[in-house]
Amino acid sequence: MELGMIGLGRMGGNMAQRLIKSGHRVVGFDPSTERVKEMVRLGVIGAASISELIDKLVSPRAIWCMVPSGQPTEDTVHELGGLLSPGDTIIDGGNSNYKDSIRRAGNLAEKGISFLDAGTSGGIWGLDEGYSLMVGGDADAYRRIEPVFRSLAPSSEKGVGYVGPSGAGHFVKMVHNGIEYGLMEAYAEGFELLRAKADFNLDLTQIAGIWRYGSVVRSWLLDLVELALKEDPGLKNIRAFVEDSGEGKWTVQESLDLDVPLPVIVAALQVRFRSRQDQPFGNKLLVALRNKFGGHRIKTE
Ligand SMILES: NC(=O)C1=CN([C@@H]2O[C@H](COP(=O)(O)OP(=O)(O)OC[C@H]3O[C@@H](n4cnc5c(N)ncnc54)[C@H](O)[C@@H]3O)[C@@H](O)[C@H]2O)C=CC1
Numbered sequence: 682m683e684l685g686m687i688g689l690g691r692m693g694g695n696m697a698q699r700l701i702k703s704g705h706r707v708v709g710f711d712p713s714t715e716r717v718k719e720m721v722r723l724g725v726i727g728a729a730s731i732s733e734l735i736d737k738l739v740s741p742r743a744i745w746c747m748v749p750s751g752q753p754t755e756d757t758v759h760e761l762g763g764l765l766s767p768g769d770t771i772i773d774g775g776n777s778n779y780k781d782s783i784r785r786a787g788n789l790a791e792k793g794i795s796f797l798d799a800g801t802s803g804g805i806w807g808l809d810e811g812y813s814l815m816v817g818g819d820a821d822a823y824r825r826i827e828p829v830f831r832s833l834a835p836s837s838e839k840g841v842g843y844v845g846p847s848g849a850g851h852f853v854k855m856v857h858n859g860i861e862y863g864l865m866e867a868y869a870e871g872f873e874l875l876r877a878k879a880d881f882n883l884d885l886t887q888i889a890g891i892w893r894y895g896s897v898v899r900s901w902l903l904d905l906v907e908l909a910l911k912e913d914p915g916l917k918n919i920r921a922f923v924e925d926s927g928e929g930k931w932t933v934q935e936s937l938d939l940d941v942p943l944p945v946i947v948a949a950l951q952v953r954f955r956s957r958q959d960q961p962f963g964n965k966l967l968v969a970l971r972n973k974f975g976g977h978r979i980k981t982e
């Protein structure tokens with residue numbers, strides 16, 4: 682098949698390469714001309730603009746957006762909507778909010794353009810390992826573009842599927858990321874406790890390596906724990922400031938809307954917020970209150 686790829690960053694660039702390796706023709710655009718040049722060297726047919734990318738594809742076109750969620754995705758889908766023809770399909774593989782995807786699908790359907798929200802997991806390893814793909818939207822468009830999805834997936838049979846109507850793909854990816862927060866936090870807490878038992882002087886890298894095989898808690902995230910600890914056992918070169926790109930917040934918002942308790946995921950999100958604070962005011966207030974009611978000591982340094 683042939684596919685247009687908009688956004689040739691860590692994800693889009695690798696996805697383009699994986700598709701080319703499987704024999705697909707990929708036309709790519711990125712605002713960074715340097716990035717386009719790099720990808721052309723790897724087999725992508727470069728385009729200097731979105732309209733040039735469209736001109737280089739044959740109808741019915743399929744165009745994958747792999748740009749940051751929010752405004753960049755909004756602008757890209759909007760521009761595509763003004764340039765594409767009925768029968769064409771836009772696939773958003775970024776981490777978009779599912780409510781935006783439902784809205785975008787509705788607006789595009791009025792023009793006869795199909796929209797697929799393709800939740801994508803696999804990170805920078807997807808180039809070699811394949812991407813887990815959870816796709817929502819127009820079922821006929823999914824069937825037309827299935828060869829692309831199957832080439833991106835870990836195998837043509839596994840790790841890919843149509844999950845439901847517009848928004849369902851990004852909803853499933855949002856929950857996937859909420860689970861990711863909880864799993865990561867559990868590993869982080871467990872390894873912190875191991876490290877704190879100073880009299881045992883435990884080798885955390887060794888323990889991660891032991892747990893990776895046969896243990897109940899083995900997982901790909903644990904593989905990555907071992908990798909990170911091997912590179913920097915004390916994580917001395919990392920500042921404990923954990924960012925987020927929104928999906929955890931949306932997961933928690935959904936738990937409020939649907940009255941579904943998510944104590945682990947909520948706590949994991951809150952830990953990230955706390956990590957960004959130096960000397961949090963709330964903690965200072967705890968100290969002040971203990972002092973007021975019990976005369977407990979205030980540490981000033
Ligand atoms: N990095 C990851 O582990 C994963 C990322 N995602 C999602 O994939 C999308 C892309 O992420 P990454 O590749 O990691 O980001 P990135 O920052 O590496 O690449 C984004 C690319 O989009 C381009 N871009 C920015 N604004 C644009 C616009 N308005 N029009 C066209 N191109 C534009 C940038 O020049 C850049 O090359 C995001 O929505 C992200 O949330 C999804 C799964 C995993």
Ligand SMILES: O=C(CO)[C@H](O)[C@H](O)COP(=O)(O)O
Nearest residue numbers: 802858924925926927928929
């Ligand atoms: O989708 C992903 C992994 O599955 C991305 O890596 C995402 O950025 C992770 O979420 P956050 O940035 O909020 O930690």
